[in-house]
Amino acid sequence: MTDLLKVQALSVRYAGALRPSIADVSFSLAAGEVVGVVGESGSGKTTLGLALLGLLPQGTKVHGSALFERAEILGVSERELRPLRGTLLSTIVQNPATALNPSFSVGSQIVALLRRHRTLSKSGARSLAIEWLDRVGISEPEKRMGSYSHQLSGGMNQRVVIAMALALSPRLVIADEPTSALDVTVQAAILRLITELIDDSGSSMVLITHDLGVVAQMCSRVIVMKDGAVVEAGEVDQIFHAPRSDYTQHLLASQPSHSAPAKPMPTVSASEAAVAKSTEEHGHG
Amino acid sequence: MGEERELLLRVDMARKEYDRPGPAGRLRRGKKERFVAVDDVSISLARAETLSVVGESGSGKSTLGRMILGLTDLTSGTIEFDGVDITHRTPRRRRELTREIQVVFQDPYASIDPRQRIEDVIREPLDIHRIGTPTQRRERVLEVMHQVALPERTARFFPHQLSGGLRQRVSIATALVVRPKLIVADEPVSALDVSVQAQILELFAEVRHTTSVSVLFISHDLGVVREVSDRVAVMRHGRIVETGPIDQVFDHPTHGYTAALLSAIPPADPRLPFHPISYTD
Numbered sequence: 320m321t322d323l324l325k326v327q328a329l330s331v332r333y334a335g336a337l338r339p340s341i342a343d344v345s346f347s348l349a350a351g352e353v354v355g356v357v358g359e360s361g362s363g364k365t366t367l368g369l370a371l372l373g374l375l376p377q378g379t380k381v382h383g384s385a386l387f388e389r390a391e392i393l394g395v396s397e398r399e400l401r402p403l404r405g406t407l408l409s410t411i412v413q414n415p416a417t418a419l420n421p422s423f424s425v426g427s428q429i430v431a432l433l434r435r436h437r438t439l440s441k442s443g444a445r446s447l448a449i450e451w452l453d454r455v456g457i458s459e460p461e462k463r464m465g466s467y468s469h470q471l472s473g474g475m476n477q478r479v480v481i482a483m484a485l486a487l488s489p490r491l492v493i494a495d496e497p498t499s500a501l502d503v504t505v506q507a508a509i510l511r512l513i514t515e516l517i518d519d520s521g522s523s524m525v526l527i528t529h530d531l532g533v534v535a536q537m538c539s540r541v542i543v544m545k546d547g548a549v550v551e552a553g554e555v556d557q558i559f560h561a562p563r564s565d566y567t568q569h570l571l572a573s574q575p576s577h578s579a580p581a582k583p584m585p586t587v588s589a590s591e592a593a594v595a596k597s598t599e600e601h602g603h604g
Numbered sequence: 605m606g607e608e609r610e611l612l613l614r615v616d617m618a619r620k621e622y623d624r625p626g627p628a629g630r631l632r633r634g635k636k637e638r639f640v641a642v643d644d645v646s647i648s649l650a651r652a653e654t655l656s657v658v659g660e661s662g663s664g665k666s667t668l669g670r671m672i673l674g675l676t677d678l679t680s681g682t683i684e685f686d687g688v689d690i691t692h693r694t695p696r697r698r699r700e701l702t703r704e705i706q707v708v709f710q711d712p713y714a715s716i717d718p719r720q721r722i723e724d725v726i727r728e729p730l731d732i733h734r735i736g737t738p739t740q741r742r743e744r745v746l747e748v749m750h751q752v753a754l755p756e757r758t759a760r761f762f763p764h765q766l767s768g769g770l771r772q773r774v775s776i777a778t779a780l781v782v783r784p785k786l787i788v789a790d791e792p793v794s795a796l797d798v799s800v801q802a803q804i805l806e807l808f809a810e811v812r813h814t815t816s817v818s819v820l821f822i823s824h825d826l827g828v829v830r831e832v833s834d835r836v837a838v839m840r841h842g843r844i845v846e847t848g849p850i851d852q853v854f855d856h857p858t859h860g861y862t863a864a865l866l867s868a869i870p871p872a873d874p875r876l877p878f879h880p881i882s883y884t885d
Binding site: 359360502503504505506507508510511529530531532533534535536537555556559560569570571572573574575 | 660661797798799800801802803805824825826827828830831864865867868869870871872873874875876878880882883
């Protein structure tokens with residue numbers, strides 16, 4: 320299998336930052352594959368997603384390479400990147416309320432997206448938009464076309480965002496915490512929806528999340544990140560059942576387990592003590 | 605567990621109604637809707653017991669906590685604490701109660717005064733309630749810092765010098781310092797990374813085993829409550845749909861919604877099946 324995406328030695332340093340946010344990250348992704356990027360806050364997982372989407376702020380220093388269908392997408396101009404977005408490369412973000420424009424109906428936003436990238440008549444785009452709202456499980460899709468995001472629940476808004484992310488059949492979807500803002504029962508429905516749509520379209524996905532449960536159920540491979548570096552990467556079964564890195568083991572041990580009887584949990588550990596230590600070093604300002 | 609323990613808190617038919625603008629929007633007058641946030645809820649809590657209240661957004665779990673804390677009035681119903689009716693509190697009674705009922709909030713960045721050193725943050729409740737001499741207060745602060753595993757050197761730190769996990773330890777120390785009878789903890793681990801979350805849960809489990817304080821642990825996350833609770837109450841749309849000993853509710857849920865909630869948590873193991881049950885009423 321040839322790689323759909325091949326990231327090599329990617330490093331990102333934000334303007335004015337003393338240290339890179341991610342350093343020397345390499346991984347690849349085959350067509351149709353779902354890879355999880357898991358890590359805690361500050362691990363660099365979101366920066367990785369933004370770098371691949373070309374959405375880092377100006378002045379950010381980016382090194383390394385990211386080949387998407389053998390074409391370099393790092394350091395490429397906005398103008399070259401724009402036709403790629405949506406059609407080849409798409410994103411689902413955590414907070415649907417900020418991903419949607421509050422001043423336009425959800426229907427008009429989907430129509431605008433479709434007509435920007437496809438030669439479609441107004442009515443053609445409208446019927447395709449209605450079809451997509453239906454596919455993502457929104458009832459009365461014709462009526463909902465005229466709804467504004469504040470009139471819809473968080474789960475409904477995320478369904479609209481997913482429709483927009485997948486409407487142009489992208490080859491690669493980068494989803495950054497797509498269900499973290501949702502209630503757990505809604506999350507379960509949205510995860511199922513994403514899986515079905517990704518399977519149907521044959522798209523690949525990079526799923527960025529802090530939730531090991533989501534990774535275990537959604538991904539075939541996992542990349543574990545900490546402090547901007549990849550600490551471990553492998554098949555999902557290996558990561559969960561034979562983790563090689565201490566950090567991965569620590570993360571797994573920290574996972575609250577609702578289905579197992581009460582188990583002893585890790586006590587105050589090196590990591591938190593280290594935080595206290597480093598705050599002390601930076602402290603006394 | 606818990607059957608023989610002395611009763612500390614009894615909430616009886618607590619109800620909270622709000623007015624909210626109807627579907628037509630706030631501009632059309634007289635079209636207000638009555639919204640029932642908490643719908644005749646009854647719970648009781650024994651001394652040294654931890655009761656978790658779990659539910660999704662809009663379930664009324666936080667409003668219930670705020671009513672117990674005296675931060676929200678009841679529309680109807682009563683709250684009895686330590687044998688006394690505290691549904692309506694005089695300013696004096698309210699002040700006394702702040703010593704007996706303490707709170708830990710979700711966001712340790714917003715709930716700690718950024719201008720005070722950690723030792724002053726933790727000591728403040730002792731100052732307010734005039735408990736002990738200055739020396740005794742200092743000793744008590746160190747004692748409680750030790751109890752929550754806050755390194756002694758952090759006493760002179762300002763809050764911004766601490767990580768989220770250590771800040772939440774400060775919040776818990778501040779709640780414990782006056783030896784309250786009840787702590788209401790509203791989503792105390794929801795803002796924390798998973799490895800830090802495990803450590804704070806461990807601390808709650810330790811508090812449960814080593815002190816006689818009762819804890820009302822409010823959470824949206826069923827996954828986190830098991831290790832810290834004796835009993836659990838599951839809320840939905842302002843009502844308690846199921847309550848019982850924690851293991852019984854987790855292993856043999858009797859209400860369809862509880863079963864749906866449990867099944868919706870994706871297991872952190874690729875070999876375990878994930879078959880969310882949907883629930884509609």
